Amino acid sequence: MPKLAANLSWIYQEVPLLQRFAAAAGHGFTAVEMLFPYEVPAAEIAAELRKHKLTQALFNLPPGDWSKGERGLAALPGRESEFAAALERALEYAKVLECRTLHVMSGMIAPGADPAAMHRTFVSNLEKACDRTAKSGITLVLEPINHRDIPGYFTNTTDQVTKIIDEVGAPNLRLQLDLYHLQVTEGDLTKRTERLFPITAHVQIAGNPDRNEPDIGEANHLYLLDVLDRLGYQGYVGLEYKPRTTTAAGLGWAARYGIEASA
16 A cells, blocks of 8 residues: 655645644644745754654755745756765754655756756766765656756756656666656556656656645646556655645545544
8 A cells, every 4th residue: 555645835834834743643644745844943853753653755956046936956056065065964954853855956958958867967966975875875866857847957857857867777777667757758657657667766646737635637647656556566655735625534545555634
């Protein structure tokens, strides 16, 4: 049975961040993920994880200046030192939070940018990052993100990310398969999931097309959870969606996975 992880940057918005750990545990979650933990001291997050017996399944490297539209540094020529510093910051948090999977955001394609130079920069940064983390037990993951939600994001398709993973050739670099993004950009979810399964280390879901609960919309994400189960997926499935009303009101679909919305 897939292991669900509550994305605390998306759900449980009814309460402040440090209260979301208790809310998730109260509904039966045993794991959480988030976008960026850096505004809260790592020790405070770790205390909540221990208190509520939760695993930190995933978080992202610092993305640069989010307020200015930056969405990652790894593929940006001339920003290599900033990427290296971002990696070290993430590793500091990963050690305290005992998190073993980190998402590396590639970044935005600036007007006039050279995609080939971005590709070379991305591969070079990833090679160094994989060497840096090779003995730490940490897996780095790459996520294709659709251009409807983030126009101009560098890593847009699973084919592009697969080629980058192959080129880097490191065992600790794998795919973050977000089925919401995959449906927007490529579709054919079951067959693509089957093909991509050997390089997949983390999965995320949300209903299409409006990114609400995964039992809503044009794609049958609950069927896809069964597909992952059939394939033998052992990782976490992050719930990265916008509840239509309250988080609890939209969790009924998850009862079969041990999540009790009425708890």
